[in-house]
Amino acid sequence: MLLEVRDLHVEFRTRDGVARAVNGVSYGVDEGETLAVLGESGSGKSVTAQAIMGILDVPPGRITGGEVVFQGRDLLKLKEDERRKVRGAEMSMIFQDALSSLNPVLSVGDQLGEMFTVHRGMSRKDARAKAVELMDRVRIPAARERVKQYPHQFSGGMRQRVMIAMALALEPALIIADEPTTALDVTVQAQVMELLAELRREYRMGLILITHDLGVVADVADRIAVMYAGRIVESAPVHDIYKAPAHPYTRGLLDSVPRLDLKGRELYAIKGLPPNLTHIPPGCAFHPRCPLARDVCRTDEPPLHEVADTRGSACHFWRECLNG
Amino acid sequence: MAEPIIEVSDLVKHYPLTRGVLFRKQVGAVRAVDGVDFHLGRGETLGIVGESGCGKSTVAKMLVNLERPTAGSIRYKGEDITRLSGRALKAVRRNIQMVFQDPYTSLNPRMTVGDIIGEPYDIHPEVAPKGDRRRRVQDLLDVVGLDPEYINRYPHQFSGGQRQRIGIARGLALRPEVIVADEPVSALDVSVQAQVINLMDRLQREFELSCVFIAHDLSIVRHISDRVGVMYLGRIVETGTDTEIYEHPTHPYTQALLSAVPVPDPEAREHRERIILSGDVPSPTNIPSGCRFRTRCWKARERCAREVPALAVPAWFRTGGGPAAHDSACHFAADGSIGRSAPGQVVPLEGHGGGPG
Numbered sequence: 001m002l003l004e005v006r007d008l009h010v011e012f013r014t015r016d017g018v019a020r021a022v023n024g025v026s027y028g029v030d031e032g033e034t035l036a037v038l039g040e041s042g043s044g045k046s047v048t049a050q051a052i053m054g055i056l057d058v059p060p061g062r063i064t065g066g067e068v069v070f071q072g073r074d075l076l077k078l079k080e081d082e083r084r085k086v087r088g089a090e091m092s093m094i095f096q097d098a099l100s101s102l103n104p105v106l107s108v109g110d111q112l113g114e115m116f117t118v119h120r121g122m123s124r125k126d127a128r129a130k131a132v133e134l135m136d137r138v139r140i141p142a143a144r145e146r147v148k149q150y151p152h153q154f155s156g157g158m159r160q161r162v163m164i165a166m167a168l169a170l171e172p173a174l175i176i177a178d179e180p181t182t183a184l185d186v187t188v189q190a191q192v193m194e195l196l197a198e199l200r201r202e203y204r205m206g207l208i209l210i211t212h213d214l215g216v217v218a219d220v221a222d223r224i225a226v227m228y229a230g231r232i233v234e235s236a237p238v239h240d241i242y243k244a245p246a247h248p249y250t251r252g253l254l255d256s257v258p259r260l261d262l263k264g265r266e267l268y269a270i271k272g273l274p275p276n277l278t279h280i281p282p283g284c285a286f287h288p289r290c291p292l293a294r295d296v297c298r299t300d301e302p303p304l305h306e307v308a309d310t311r312g313s314a315c316h317f318w319r320e321c322l323n324g
Numbered sequence: 325m326a327e328p329i330i331e332v333s334d335l336v337k338h339y340p341l342t343r344g345v346l347f348r349k350q351v352g353a354v355r356a357v358d359g360v361d362f363h364l365g366r367g368e369t370l371g372i373v374g375e376s377g378c379g380k381s382t383v384a385k386m387l388v389n390l391e392r393p394t395a396g397s398i399r400y401k402g403e404d405i406t407r408l409s410g411r412a413l414k415a416v417r418r419n420i421q422m423v424f425q426d427p428y429t430s431l432n433p434r435m436t437v438g439d440i441i442g443e444p445y446d447i448h449p450e451v452a453p454k455g456d457r458r459r460r461v462q463d464l465l466d467v468v469g470l471d472p473e474y475i476n477r478y479p480h481q482f483s484g485g486q487r488q489r490i491g492i493a494r495g496l497a498l499r500p501e502v503i504v505a506d507e508p509v510s511a512l513d514v515s516v517q518a519q520v521i522n523l524m525d526r527l528q529r530e531f532e533l534s535c536v537f538i539a540h541d542l543s544i545v546r547h548i549s550d551r552v553g554v555m556y557l558g559r560i561v562e563t564g565t566d567t568e569i570y571e572h573p574t575h576p577y578t579q580a581l582l583s584a585v586p587v588p589d590p591e592a593r594e595h596r597e598r599i600i601l602s603g604d605v606p607s608p609t610n611i612p613s614g615c616r617f618r619t620r621c622w623k624a625r626e627r628c629a630r631e632v633p634a635l636a637v638p639a640w641f642r643t644g645g646g647p648a649a650h651d652s653a654c655h656f657a658a659d660g661s662i663g664r665s666a667p668g669q670v671v672p673l674e675g676h677g678g679g680p681g
Contacts, residue, residue, distance in 0.1 A: 040515060157604060185376055185605075186581060187375065188604070189586075190583075193586075218588045218589055218592075219590075239590050239591065243591075253514060257517075259588065267522055267547070269519040
């Protein structure tokens with residue numbers, strides 16, 4: 001396993017009390033594998049990623065337990081200067097909003113080149129040449145001229161390519177992409193996802209794709225982990241989950257998206273709202289919204305039951321759910 | 325076809341670009357909307373899809389008279405509303421209401437829900453007498469699925485989905501005939517989107533509303549619309565019933581757009597045909613000659629740079645009829661049924677990196 005997250009817990013101190021953003025998340029990614037982490041806002045999917053990368057805001061955030069084992073080392077036990085050597089070089093991240101993640105007063109070439117001057121000790125001239133090469137690789141046209149330009153001179157799709165180039169620069173073993181195409185139009189989204197998939201194959205990188213879009217997941221993922229209220233509620237190979245979800249939340253999500261190929265039915269709507277993280281319901285966090293909920297769900301937190309060999313569901317009644 | 329309640333013809337909105345402080349002179353224009361025609365039938369839902377910058381929101385603003393068009397007309401029951409002012413304009417506005425995209429910024433944080441939903445009655449007091457308003461607001465809350473007891477709460481006490489319900493209730497307050505909804509669900513979480521879409525679907529039937537539903541999400545637009553118009557760079561490039569557009573698109577842009585939508589079905593990913601467009605949308609200050617899509621189109625030929633294709637049923641489909649015979653602004657329109665491979669049809673398998681332009 002390239003990366004293994006074990007029983008990770010993260011809290012945030014807020015004015016309204018302690019928000020338990022991540023409550024015992026475990027997942028793993030193999031070399032060359034794409035894991036999609038699916039969830040709505042507030043499900044803890046991005047916080048988990050920030051904890052893995054070591055870019056969590058501390059305070060107010062705090063990692064209260066768990067391990068992040070990457071290439072055999074627990075990253076949470078490393079000192080900050082050792083951690084910095086991992087970040088960018090061994091694992092890197094692509095953010096949702098490229099415009100606010102890039103520095104507006106540095107040229108794109110300087111920002112790309114920085115990866116090489118800082119991590120590899122290259123001269124500025126060599127770094128600039130590397131930057132051009134990278135921009136070519138992510139298919140930014142006229143790279144030689146555009147390397148001198150600033151982020152605002154790029155379109156949304158091109159900016160996201162710059163982000164991808166930056167993440168790829170040092171050929172990391174793992175890339176975490178947090179909603180990489182959410183801010184993009186669908187035709188541009190298709191371009192960017194295609195590019196990402198291609199580069200991932202070429203470099204045999206592991207990819208953690210964080211998203212709320214069930215369509216994007218179906219297109220690129222090998223495995224899926226569905227998160228709800230800071231926990232993984234279902235984890236399965238991509239084909240299984242779409243064929244027969246083993247958790248009522250996953251089922252609800254799948255039934256609630258309008259699909260191009262199925263028209264005319266009323267959409268299934270999951271009732272209620274995602275919980276407030278300072279007051280997560282006792283028992284199964286999903287029970288107030290769940291059509292299958294019974295007494296046991298209000299009191300006992302379901303463990304991640306083994307549904308099949310590589311499949312888990314945190315539902316007391318996963319058998320029922322699986323059979324529709 | 326249902327009797328049209330709104331007819332839009334040759335609608336244009338250009339925003340001038342000026343240079344100079346003392347001697348301001350126009351150096352160009354952002355051609356946000358550049359000749360749009362459509363009609364909305366009574367009780368019908370017209371979906372308008374397009375990517376960012378295609379002018380769909382500007383069309384919405386002109387429909388509710390928040391922007392005045394540069395040229396063209398919008399007829400509401402036969403009367404051109406773009407030239408109205410004063411009392412006549414106010415009367416029309418009552419009947420055409422809008423639901424906005426962002427439920428976080430479109431509600432005044434200092435007003436209670438009751439005041440927000442009831443404010444339209446201050447402007448149009450003839451709709452509801454003063455003593456009756458509170459009850460009306462509570463009825464509206466009930467209609468959109470919120471507890472009528474919430475009338476004295478403030479917007480920050482609600483979630484995004486609930487706020488959008490408040491926005492919808494405000495839109496319905498004056499019992500309008502037409503609702504213009506600009507991306508009403510795109511700011512919401514997936515599980516909440518479905519709730520709001522179902523609500524809008526139900527209200528449209530219950531109140532016999534005619535709707536213009538603007539969104540970038542093609543699946544949602546298909547779900548809710550009777551007819552669909554596809555916009556690109558300030559113009560409608562294809563329009564037809566939902567089946568015509570989604571199953572028999574004839575304009576290359578529509579075909580590319582549809583093929584780019586990720587389908588939540590991993591089984592389909594191996595045998596899906598995808599058209600990956602090259603390049604970006606051109607700037608609306610500098611629109612290509614002829615067909616405005618030609619710079620990204622794999623079918624573009626010399627003729628496309630010379631002649632602007634008209635939005636009409638292509639001649640070669642006219643005689644045969646069938647679902648491919650609908651308005652499409654392309655010189656080389658061809659039925660590109662999605663997901664089906666009928667013989668003799670042209671669906672490129674790969675993106676064409678080196679497209680013209």
